[in-house]
Amino acid sequence: MNTTPISIFWFRRDLRLSDNAGLYHALRSGLPVVPVFIFDTSILEGLEDKQDKRVHFIHNALAAMQAKLEAAGSTMHVLLGTPLDCIKQLTAVYHVAAVYTNHDYEPYAMTRDRGIRDFLEGKQIAFHTYKDQVIFEKDEVVKDNKEPYTVFTPYSRKWKEKLNAFYLKPYPTEKYHHHFYQQPARPLFSLQDIGFKSAPPGTLPAQLDEEIARHYDTTRDFPAVAGTTRLGVHLRFGTVSIRRLAARAQELNGTLLNELIWREFYMMILWQFPHVVNGSFKPAYDHIKWRNNEQEFALWCAGQTGYPIVDAGMRELNETGFMHNRVRMIVASFLTKHLLIDWRWGEAYFAEKLLDYDLSANNGNWQWAAGCGCDAAPYFRVFNPYLQTQKFDSELKYIRRWVPEYEQLTYVRPIVEHTVARERCLKVYKAGLER
Numbered sequence: 001m002n003t004t005p006i007s008i009f010w011f012r013r014d015l016r017l018s019d020n021a022g023l024y025h026a027l028r029s030g031l032p033v034v035p036v037f038i039f040d041t042s043i044l045e046g047l048e049d050k051q052d053k054r055v056h057f058i059h060n061a062l063a064a065m066q067a068k069l070e071a072a073g074s075t076m077h078v079l080l081g082t083p084l085d086c087i088k089q090l091t092a093v094y095h096v097a098a099v100y101t102n103h104d105y106e107p108y109a110m111t112r113d114r115g116i117r118d119f120l121e122g123k124q125i126a127f128h129t130y131k132d133q134v135i136f137e138k139d140e141v142v143k144d145n146k147e148p149y150t151v152f153t154p155y156s157r158k159w160k161e162k163l164n165a166f167y168l169k170p171y172p173t174e175k176y177h178h179h180f181y182q183q184p185a186r187p188l189f190s191l192q193d194i195g196f197k198s199a200p201p202g203t204l205p206a207q208l209d210e211e212i213a214r215h216y217d218t219t220r221d222f223p224a225v226a227g228t229t230r231l232g233v234h235l236r237f238g239t240v241s242i243r244r245l246a247a248r249a250q251e252l253n254g255t256l257l258n259e260l261i262w263r264e265f266y267m268m269i270l271w272q273f274p275h276v277v278n279g280s281f282k283p284a285y286d287h288i289k290w291r292n293n294e295q296e297f298a299l300w301c302a303g304q305t306g307y308p309i310v311d312a313g314m315r316e317l318n319e320t321g322f323m324h325n326r327v328r329m330i331v332a333s334f335l336t337k338h339l340l341i342d343w344r345w346g347e348a349y350f351a352e353k354l355l356d357y358d359l360s361a362n363n364g365n366w367q368w369a370a371g372c373g374c375d376a377a378p379y380f381r382v383f384n385p386y387l388q389t390q391k392f393d394s395e396l397k398y399i400r401r402w403v404p405e406y407e408q409l410t411y412v413r414p415i416v417e418h419t420v421a422r423e424r425c426l427k428v429y430k431a432g433l434e435r
């Protein structure tokens, strides 16, 4: 065992060396810091697609950090296993005085972290955790009576009232990079070593495009236009800092800042109301009698419903791991309302495919679309895919790109007629809610 006392910094959803709260505190603590990443086998084993683009994305981000660490005479330990086993292994190799990391609010992660904390406490090793992936977490933005908000607008108002320069200040992490533990480089696992194949996630801007941000409020709803930031995956894995991004959004476009607040709203909801992971935020909606037709679900997944805007969205998702927000809303409404398929089926499909998949945002938005979430669209508002197309893809550029055959006879006929589906939906929802 190496006898020099060290601290560990454990990277999770914060794959960056700059403006990283937990890493900053670790590096400032005085002890040399060993950076660590764990490929969690309990997560990897659950991924059916061994060409998962997200694993590739993480691997790229680790390689970029590793190159910088090696240039600074240090190296990252990348381990494969369950987090508890890996942390145990590290305590057998190093004289670990403390483990630092950033908060993660998902139920699985919180249980995992409790187990790690118990183990470390038993060994008299400190476990320090910090807020990093949001501006305001947990119960930092609550009503005056301390109850959680369940409606977005008053939440966002309070969020903005509370915001000041302190919360947006970057952590000057680079200033302390010389405190990384110096040791020879350790080669990174290859994707093959962890049972995956290469699946490049495409070109993803790692920085805010300020031109896009400036016009965000006018361009964000049009799927054929490059009018959104495409930073979702970077926010998911922490390859951008929310503090820097929120600061720029505040200066450039209030609508963009609002979307970042939606992200925090759903993270707060998940933390305050963990029952949403399995059930409706509004339990009455759990009485809806979903039709759950497996064939129709398969057609929806494959982008073969006969509704061009729905099919375009699903094909974009299947091919790229991304779908434009406006189209996500349309396909989610179509699945839950036109086809009366349980929102959890759609949620699970998105979780498998989306590069920017995030439990809180995915769950919150699916519940919003199905009408069962907090501050959700009322159930009787059923998106009309044709009107949505007229409004948001009037020149059919998006549809032509993803469904080139849509004007030909070979294109599938609609699997359900809009007016019939709408009426059926209203009847079934009403019956479920009146129980």
Ligand SMILES: Cc1cc2nc3c(=O)[nH]c(=O)nc-3n(C[C@H](O)[C@H](O)[C@H](O)COP(=O)(O)OP(=O)(O)OC[C@H]3O[C@@H](n4cnc5c(N)ncnc54)[C@H](O)[C@@H]3O)c2cc1C
Pocket: 220, 228, 229, 230, 231, 232, 233, 235, 259, 260, 262, 263, 264, 266, 323, 324, 325, 326, 328, 329, 332, 350, 354, 356, 357, 358, 359, 361, 362, 363, 365, 366, 369
């Ligand atoms: C059914 C459905 C499922 C969704 N699943 C996810 C998901 O798994 N992960 C995810 O990050 N977003 C999800 N969203 C929200 C939204 O569609 C994406 O955040 C957005 O399309 C990502 O593209 P962008 O980075 O260009 O976003 P931009 O429009 O540029 O927005 C900037 C950032 O704000 C946040 N944001 C924007 N809109 C929302 C929103 N409605 N809710 C929460 N955060 C938001 C995201 O972090 C996003 O990256 C979902 C939306 C719907 C309707």
